[in-house]
Amino acid sequence: MNLLLENILNKGALGQRLDRVEALQLAQLKTVDEVHALGSAALQNRLKRFGRQATYVLNLTVNPSNICDSKCKFCHYHAAEDDPTAYVMTLEEILKQIKELKPKEIHVTGGLNKHWPYKKSRELIAQIRKIYSALYIKAFTAVEIDRFAKDEARTAEEILLELKNSGLNSLAGGGAELFSLRMRKKYCPDKIGPKRWLEIHHLSHQLGISSNATMLYGLKESAEEIVDHLLALRAAQNKTGGFSCFIPLAYQREKGTDENGPSPLKNLRIIALARLILDNFKHIKAYWPMIGVDTAAVALSWGADDLDGTLGKERIAHSGSAVSPESLSRSMMIRTIEAGGFTAVERNGYF
Numbered sequence: 001m002n003l004l005l006e007n008i009l010n011k012g013a014l015g016q017r018l019d020r021v022e023a024l025q026l027a028q029l030k031t032v033d034e035v036h037a038l039g040s041a042a043l044q045n046r047l048k049r050f051g052r053q054a055t056y057v058l059n060l061t062v063n064p065s066n067i068c069d070s071k072c073k074f075c076h077y078h079a080a081e082d083d084p085t086a087y088v089m090t091l092e093e094i095l096k097q098i099k100e101l102k103p104k105e106i107h108v109t110g111g112l113n114k115h116w117p118y119k120k121s122r123e124l125i126a127q128i129r130k131i132y133s134a135l136y137i138k139a140f141t142a143v144e145i146d147r148f149a150k151d152e153a154r155t156a157e158e159i160l161l162e163l164k165n166s167g168l169n170s171l172a173g174g175g176a177e178l179f180s181l182r183m184r185k186k187y188c189p190d191k192i193g194p195k196r197w198l199e200i201h202h203l204s205h206q207l208g209i210s211s212n213a214t215m216l217y218g219l220k221e222s223a224e225e226i227v228d229h230l231l232a233l234r235a236a237q238n239k240t241g242g243f244s245c246f247i248p249l250a251y252q253r254e255k256g257t258d259e260n261g262p263s264p265l266k267n268l269r270i271i272a273l274a275r276l277i278l279d280n281f282k283h284i285k286a287y288w289p290m291i292g293v294d295t296a297a298v299a300l301s302w303g304a305d306d307l308d309g310t311l312g313k314e315r316i317a318h319s320g321s322a323v324s325p326e327s328l329s330r331s332m333m334i335r336t337i338e339a340g341g342f343t344a345v346e347r348n349g350y351f
């Protein structure tokens with residue numbers, strides 16, 4: 001390994017800020033030795049922050065409806081109104097699920113549609129809060145907030161404030177996809193762009209609503225596009241400090257096709273890269289539904305410190321090629337973390 005690369009990895013391991021040129025070098029590593037050195041630097045960084053602890057939460061994912069007016073090409077979850085796979089959950093069904101599973105955190109996101117308009121969605125949050133005062137409610141992506149604001153002819157700020165007053169704790173991190181305009185034009189031209197996504201998260205942080213950040217990868221994006229996405233998130237976090245964690249989302253290929261999704265090694269590389277570049281993000285999540293339970297366990301040695309949660313019933317990754325279970329029990333979550341060589345710590349929505 002050359003001295004320059006060694007210096008960059010040492011800086012990353014110590015949690016020092018990497019510039020774009022340095023970040024790009026790490027995103028373009030070629031040899032197996034170099035890639036393992038990247039993982040080792042991310043492990044050192046992560047051990048310095050969290051020791052041998054890795055967290056998980058008892059949570060429930062609720063996707064109220066898969067009907068979506070947007071037709072992002074990478075998404076196998078959305079359905080048209082008349083599609084046989086289309087579904088719309090009722091408020092009662094959602095409340096029943098919460099009652100049965102007794103989660104500590106709930107995550108609510110879904111398609112853009114007329115079945116779950118703003119007022120009904122706000123009522124859902126208010127009802128949940130009324131019954132479960134201690135439940136951590138993470139709901140809606142910036143894309144959904146933008147849609148609510150447009151439908152209601154109101155500002156995103158007004159919508160966010162009203163949701164907060166109804167009981168919302170934090171915004172979900174989805175919808176960022178990849179900030180690259182080239183990729184968005186190809187895969188999700190109808191979706192709000194990076195400027196609006198970042199603006200809504202900024203507003204949300206200013207109102208005291210924390211949020212997560214994500215990045216979709218595995219669609220033949222370039223190393224520059226990955227690095228620039230991470231740097232844009234790092235710059236946004238510099239301004240507000242409101243992001244709780246970063247979640248890389250591995251592209252799920254369409255079921256039954258021989259399309260290539262990201263390999264386990266690519267998943268680990270992205271997590272390590274995020275750990276070293278996002279020096280101002282405390283938590284990096286290994287999202288097991290998308291990368292698989294085994295890779296998620298290994299990812300704890302590549303920079304991740306959190307395995308998300310038990311989920312209840314995950315639908316979005318599983319509408320693609322995900323072969324992970326739809327939910328994990330608490331004991332399975334603990335076993336997964338221990339199999340990765342770490343000590344499992346149950347957290348709440350606040351980490």
Ligand code: SF4
Binds near residue numbers: 070071076077110112
């Ligand atoms: S990614 Fe979201 S906005 Fe895009 S089609 Fe799927 S559900 Fe709709």
